[in-house]
Amino acid sequence: xxxxxxxxxxxxxxxxxxxxxxxxxxxxxxxxxxxxxxxxxxxxxxxxxxxxxxxxxxxxxxxxxxxxxxxxxxxxxxxxxxxxxxxxxxxxxxxxxxxxxxxxxxxxxxxxxxxxxxxxxxxxxxxxxxxxxxxxxxxxxxxxxxxxxxxxxxxxxxxxxxxxxxxxxxxxxxxxxxxxxxxxxxxxxxxxxxxxxxxxxxxxxxxxxxxxxxxxxxxxxxxxxxxx
Numbered sequence: 001x002x003x004x005x006x007x008x009x010x011x012x013x014x015x016x017x018x019x020x021x022x023x024x025x026x027x028x029x030x031x032x033x034x035x036x037x038x039x040x041x042x043x044x045x046x047x048x049x050x051x052x053x054x055x056x057x058x059x060x061x062x063x064x065x066x067x068x069x070x071x072x073x074x075x076x077x078x079x080x081x082x083x084x085x086x087x088x089x090x091x092x093x094x095x096x097x098x099x100x101x102x103x104x105x106x107x108x109x110x111x112x113x114x115x116x117x118x119x120x121x122x123x124x125x126x127x128x129x130x131x132x133x134x135x136x137x138x139x140x141x142x143x144x145x146x147x148x149x150x151x152x153x154x155x156x157x158x159x160x161x162x163x164x165x166x167x168x169x170x171x172x173x174x175x176x177x178x179x180x181x182x183x184x185x186x187x188x189x190x191x192x193x194x195x196x197x198x199x200x201x202x203x204x205x206x207x208x209x210x211x212x213x214x215x216x217x218x219x220x221x222x223x224x225x226x227x228x
Contacts, residue, residue: 001033001200002127004079008086008096012039016136016172019181020213021085023189024134024167027196036075040095043068048101055105061123063105076106081130081164081199084152087172088137091147100155107159114160121160130164131156132199136172140223142214144170165205167195167213174217184217 005025009017025035044067054064063069076082086096106126112119122128133152137144145168156163169175175185191212195205 001081002079003028003033003035003081003083004076004128005035005037005083005085006040006096006099007037008040008084008093008099010041010093010095011087012041015087016169016175017085017087017134019175019185019189020136020167020169020172020192021083021134023193024196025083027193027198028200029196030193031197031200033081033200036079038072040093040099043072043095043099045069045095045098045102047098048104050101050104053109056107056109060109061105061125063102065102069099069102073105076103076128077126080127081132082128082161083132083134085134086148088135088139088144088148091151100151103155114157117157119158119160128159128161130162130199132164132205133166133168135166136169138171138173140171140216140220142168142170164199165210167192167205167210169213171217171223188213 003025005021007017007021009015012018025037028035046065046067049065055062063073086092106122108121108123110120112121131152133149135145135148149166153163169188175181175188181189191209195209195213198205198209
């Protein structure tokens, strides 16, 4: 099984998104699957000119823009799982939004009506069957992820791909101290690795595992003290 991961954090390897994403991918590899990871900020991905629908009408499945997406499209087509990793940046970092918009050539423009919504499907030569979200934020509560998760859920529904769940880590900066994972942080990263293994071996991530990744590290009251 092949897994394609895109990290949308502008901080790339130095961010908390990477801190959670990498053990998750390690768990996937431990279960026998291949992973490829890319950083949206490190790539040349231009904004989509989707208003022209060249990839739907003029040359079906082919994007007219000559940038790094041309290198990514063949890899995406061969992938079974797409992992989208991002911090909450009101709501997505711009480079990651460009990547998502540029997935349009992978989509078949034949329209369907499902649950009273207009939907499409991925093209027959695209293997992606599941989409997973990995996301972190600095603020305390889980509600901060609602819009980001909704965006990825809508992408899944629109393309008829299974939304396989999300690893969500609020107040993520509290997982580490001076660049090193804390005791609680190490436990969270182990659960992230476990979630990756579950996804491959069982086809799903256990709710209990995801809850342990998201659990509060301090109370809301304690969190607010240094910020006021």
